[in-house]
Amino acid sequence: MAVLTDCLWELLKSCSLVKRRYGFMKIGCNDVTCRTLVFLSIFFLLPVAFAIGPQAALSDITASSNTTSALLEQIITGYDKRIIPKPASGGPVVVTVDIYVRSISSVDEISMRYDTDLVVRQVWTDSRLSFTLPPGVPEDSYVVGGIFMADRIWASDLFFSNSKKAYTHDITQENVLLWMWHNGTVMYNVRVSSTFMCQMDLVDYPFDTQKCVMQLGSFGHTEDDIVFVWKADYTISMNDNITLPQFGKPRPRTVLCENRHYTGNFSCLKVEFTFRRRLGYHLSQSFIPCALLVCCSWLSFWLHPDATPARAGLGVTTFLAIYTQASGVRYSLPPVSYTKAIDIWFNVCTVFIFLSLVEFAIVNYTLRHTKAKNYKVKDGKAREVDIALNQINGSPDKNTDSPSDLDTITSLRRTFEHTVSTVVPPGKRKAKTLDLVSRVAFPLTFILFLLIYFVHYYARYSFFDIN
Numbered sequence: 001m002a003v004l005t006d007c008l009w010e011l012l013k014s015c016s017l018v019k020r021r022y023g024f025m026k027i028g029c030n031d032v033t034c035r036t037l038v039f040l041s042i043f044f045l046l047p048v049a050f051a052i053g054p055q056a057a058l059s060d061i062t063a064s065s066n067t068t069s070a071l072l073e074q075i076i077t078g079y080d081k082r083i084i085p086k087p088a089s090g091g092p093v094v095v096t097v098d099i100y101v102r103s104i105s106s107v108d109e110i111s112m113r114y115d116t117d118l119v120v121r122q123v124w125t126d127s128r129l130s131f132t133l134p135p136g137v138p139e140d141s142y143v144v145g146g147i148f149m150a151d152r153i154w155a156s157d158l159f160f161s162n163s164k165k166a167y168t169h170d171i172t173q174e175n176v177l178l179w180m181w182h183n184g185t186v187m188y189n190v191r192v193s194s195t196f197m198c199q200m201d202l203v204d205y206p207f208d209t210q211k212c213v214m215q216l217g218s219f220g221h222t223e224d225d226i227v228f229v230w231k232a233d234y235t236i237s238m239n240d241n242i243t244l245p246q247f248g249k250p251r252p253r254t255v256l257c258e259n260r261h262y263t264g265n266f267s268c269l270k271v272e273f274t275f276r277r278r279l280g281y282h283l284s285q286s287f288i289p290c291a292l293l294v295c296c297s298w299l300s301f302w303l304h305p306d307a308t309p310a311r312a313g314l315g316v317t318t319f320l321a322i323y324t325q326a327s328g329v330r331y332s333l334p335p336v337s338y339t340k341a342i343d344i345w346f347n348v349c350t351v352f353i354f355l356s357l358v359e360f361a362i363v364n365y366t367l368r369h370t371k372a373k374n375y376k377v378k379d380g381k382a383r384e385v386d387i388a389l390n391q392i393n394g395s396p397d398k399n400t401d402s403p404s405d406l407d408t409i410t411s412l413r414r415t416f417e418h419t420v421s422t423v424v425p426p427g428k429r430k431a432k433t434l435d436l437v438s439r440v441a442f443p444l445t446f447i448l449f450l451l452i453y454f455v456h457y458y459a460r461y462s463f464f465d466i467n
């Protein structure tokens, strides 16, 4: 086998044509395995290549440098790239556009923008670029040209009208691709990274669905010169791996539009990306923690009305905690003049916690106020008792225990005890009742609020999803 391979190798080396065409064989291929591999690839792949046909034919143009350079030379000679390639039949040049979205990232509410990485493909026909194919080459063969060729021919002045900044890539070479067919049809691919403005409406935040637009058009040519149209069956395609942290998969929709201006009408194309916010983040960061804080503030109703430090502490702590939570969310949003859904949520939760503090204040006040009244009553009665006792004690004969005096003392003591025992409870009872009512009223109202809030916003959230 080795002898046979060596023999064939020498034969191949002696064949100058092959040597010239397949220069790679010279590259240190001395061991038997390598040579065998080269043979196998030549003898098995050549028939396959012929069988494939058209694709192989493309390389007929590009591989044989002689033909390609001759063709390119033929195309460029006498070509003026400043002239718009309007068709001979009249009318504007029609540029068919399609876009491949490589990535979308950083959909940002504060600066209201999003980043994209796109490949924009434009196809038009420039009859000046037509050439005659070498004999035997299939009709749909094309010449591939890079940036050097792209620089020499006319290209449309497509621009993104709502981009804040955009750039093309030039690592390792300018990311431009040009295919030219013999009938003058040109396909011009360019990779662009761009940041687009997106006016977001945050009224329903975080139950919102944002529609962000990307607008393309001719910068300087009116509809009389250039008309852009979407490619019929393939307007926009997206990379399947696009994921956004807060949104579901963006859904694109292509629209035709017209840019009316006093200088003329400009053809334009529009892509509308729909970003639907996912609720998971806000459920775990805003809704559940705040609902728990509100529930926490209700614990106060189960504490004794006299437990002032515990109840005040609980109320103030939950109040501060919810305030911190709300400011955290506020910092990730722009300062807009309208009320957002999340603001309603935080404000209502804060009001609930505030009301539980107020309830405690009322309970405490009721308790102390009635106590103070009791003491007054008690003081008055006590004085009466004291006077009575002094009268008895101050009488000249201390040893006489007249039944009338004893009666007075007993009756006075009874009045005193009665006063104390009947006046103290109403205050305490009032406070207790207030706590009991709050235990039921607060949770019920909060559940009612939860129902109204979530049903309302979730309905809107689902409605925008359908539309």
Ligand SMILES: *[C@@H]1O[C@H](CO)[C@@H](O)[C@H](O)[C@H]1NC(C)=O
Pocket (backbone or CB within 6 Å): 066, 067
């Ligand atoms: C290249 O083209 C020229 C003129 O068309 C021809 O004379 C020459 O033989 C070609 N060379 C090769 C290597 O095919």
Ligand SMILES: *[C@@H]1O[C@H](CO)[C@@H](O)[C@H](O)[C@H]1NC(C)=O
Pocket (backbone or CB within 6 Å): 125, 139, 140, 141, 181, 182, 183, 184, 185
């Ligand atoms: C030119 O040829 C290509 C490839 O065969 C084809 O796709 C394209 O539609 C043709 N253009 C015109 C204007 O006929």
